[in-house]
Amino acid sequence: MNGLETTRKETKLKKKGSVPQANVPSGPLLKRKMAFEGTPLSGKDFEQGKVLFTTYKPKLAYAWDTGRAIGRYLQGLKEGRLLGVRCRHCDRTVIPPRAFCERCFRPIEEWVQLQDRGVINTFSISYVRWDAVRLEKPTLPAVIDIEGTSPRVGILHLLGEVDPKQIKVGMKVKAVWKAASERIGAITDIQYFKPE
Amino acid sequence: MRKVAVVGAGLTKFMRRAQETGKELSFEAARAALDNAGMQLKDIDCVVMGTAPDAFDGVHMKGEYLSDGSGAWGRPYLRGYVGGGTGVFAPIQGWYHIASGMFDTCLVVCEEKMSGCKPHPQGAFLTIFDHTTERPLYPNLLWIFALEMNRYMTTHGITKREIAHVAVKNKKNAMDHPSAQLPMEITVEDVMNSEVMAWPVNRLDVSPTSDGAAAVILASEEKAKKITDKPIWIQGVGWNLDTSYWTNRDLYYPEYVERAARMAYKMAGVKEPRKEIHIAEPYDPFDYKELHHMEGLLLCGKGEAARLAVDGVTARDGDLPVCPSGGLLGVGNPIAAAGLMKISELFWQLRGEAGKRQVPGQPKRGVAQAWGDLMQVGTVVVMGVD
Numbered sequence A: 001m002n003g004l005e006t007t008r009k010e011t012k013l014k015k016k017g018s019v020p021q022a023n024v025p026s027g028p029l030l031k032r033k034m035a036f037e038g039t040p041l042s043g044k045d046f047e048q049g050k051v052l053f054t055t056y057k058p059k060l061a062y063a064w065d066t067g068r069a070i071g072r073y074l075q076g077l078k079e080g081r082l083l084g085v086r087c088r089h090c091d092r093t094v095i096p097p098r099a100f101c102e103r104c105f106r107p108i109e110e111w112v113q114l115q116d117r118g119v120i121n122t123f124s125i126s127y128v129r130w131d132a133v134r135l136e137k138p139t140l141p142a143v144i145d146i147e148g149t150s151p152r153v154g155i156l157h158l159l160g161e162v163d164p165k166q167i168k169v170g171m172k173v174k175a176v177w178k179a180a181s182e183r184i185g186a187i188t189d190i191q192y193f194k195p196e
Numbered sequence B: 001m002r003k004v005a006v007v008g009a010g011l012t013k014f015m016r017r018a019q020e021t022g023k024e025l026s027f028e029a030a031r032a033a034l035d036n037a038g039m040q041l042k043d044i045d046c047v048v049m050g051t052a053p054d055a056f057d058g059v060h061m062k063g064e065y066l067s068d069g070s071g072a073w074g075r076p077y078l079r080g081y082v083g084g085g086t087g088v089f090a091p092i093q094g095w096y097h098i099a100s101g102m103f104d105t106c107l108v109v110c111e112e113k114m115s116g117c118k119p120h121p122q123g124a125f126l127t128i129f130d131h132t133t134e135r136p137l138y139p140n141l142l143w144i145f146a147l148e149m150n151r152y153m154t155t156h157g158i159t160k161r162e163i164a165h166v167a168v169k170n171k172k173n174a175m176d177h178p179s180a181q182l183p184m185e186i187t188v189e190d191v192m193n194s195e196v197m198a199w200p201v202n203r204l205d206v207s208p209t210s211d212g213a214a215a216v217i218l219a220s221e222e223k224a225k226k227i228t229d230k231p232i233w234i235q236g237v238g239w240n241l242d243t244s245y246w247t248n249r250d251l252y253y254p255e256y257v258e259r260a261a262r263m264a265y266k267m268a269g270v271k272e273p274r275k276e277i278h279i280a281e282p283y284d285p286f287d288y289k290e291l292h293h294m295e296g297l298l299l300c301g302k303g304e305a306a307r308l309a310v311d312g313v314t315a316r317d318g319d320l321p322v323c324p325s326g327g328l329l330g331v332g333n334p335i336a337a338a339g340l341m342k343i344s345e346l347f348w349q350l351r352g353e354a355g356k357r358q359v360p361g362q363p364k365r366g367v368a369q370a371w372g373d374l375m376q377v378g379t380v381v382v383m384g385v386d
């Protein structure tokens, strides 16, 4: 029994190909003791119920404050508008909005309405959900540089209405909003961005 | 500031799941480091513990929980935490405990036990993202690596195939590491054909989740010379943080790593890192990260690292051995412990005690680096024989 059994099991491939066999180094450890062997558990040990599980269900609920800047940002989203802020001192327009500039460390007062469109800065085609569950249909996260901001200033969002194979860095995209009646003042009021 | 040396190091095996508790793993690594230095706990003045998210263990304030296992009983104790950067930050904290003149010896222990988090430790990462603007989109850590890797590849025109050489090299190097979790001989083809997790990231581009611990002992110059005739000196340290507005940065280049590296090189008197660094252990939780970090560490120009990997320059017997330990990709990634494993590797390599992993040519100076928080922190340590 060693940890590598578990590893192999868990790296079993779903799509194609196979994970090559791990090779456990043989021979003694270095002369002076430097490594402790440990007692690895295998996946089989779990299946065979050799492991005692203690389950703990925390009921941690949070009521986060939006703060001044994000509060107004969310209000804008509810109205179908994408708002940013401008630091006059740094001549820098950014999104998401913030109450202060992290560079010059001064308060930011100026609000700017940005276009609800932008350019794909980078993207991924993700077959893994947040909790590591595999997906048949991929999620398409992207950083989208928003039109009207300073260079390379974007937000994290999703792409939609696009063939994953056609997505390119530099592609122009536009927000697809939920219907006004369904918007609640959340980042998910934008369903996704789609190619223009 | 006083000179500070590493005088001992110890590791547990890195494994998918250990039956030992985090306290026990910490003890085993700390005890191994003490034995390696020929010391007892009574010889230790203070303790630094590095361990990453509490959410993995489900133990809030786990620094306190782990303290007995790290030899902290009755001693000044500090838990440091900068996410994945912790493993190289903890020895920096140990360094200033001693460099400042406050203490003569410091035991630095790093531990991670990720396996207890169900169904998968990946889920614990959701809560590192902004609760209002990002978490409703259900991001995961693979996303941000994938987004960064894509930006890096697109900016420089680097291919997945070139990057895969790093995974091949590190997993092979790990075959000579007694602590390794994923030592294996694979091909670029295997990496390319492994499961697509979040394109451009495939399964074999990624390090595993692991349980494990590592420890090193630091000592002042006077003490170090009494403890060992082969102290390895901490010549320079650096750390730096970028903004948490990570979508407002160009992810193709880790500027914060460069700033941390420049800080460490300046302290170490290193003017030309490409010539004066003989061995590098950059942080490699994903294969492209090794390349990204080599560039941040100024070991090559922007966009040049992939070529060095393909050409074998970064092989253990190449001109610039990179991750001769096997790195996180091969030895494993118990987060904080993985960074300190890199410090341990430099210690053994520079002493000429790395066994089958020994890089040829008697290296005189090395650099170790880790990365973390919300892809924004760089931690760097330069170590040398004098």
Ligand SMILES: [Zn+2]
Residues within 6 Å of the ligand: A087, A088, A089, A090, A091, A101, A102, A103, A104, A105, A106
């Ligand atoms: Zn400013």
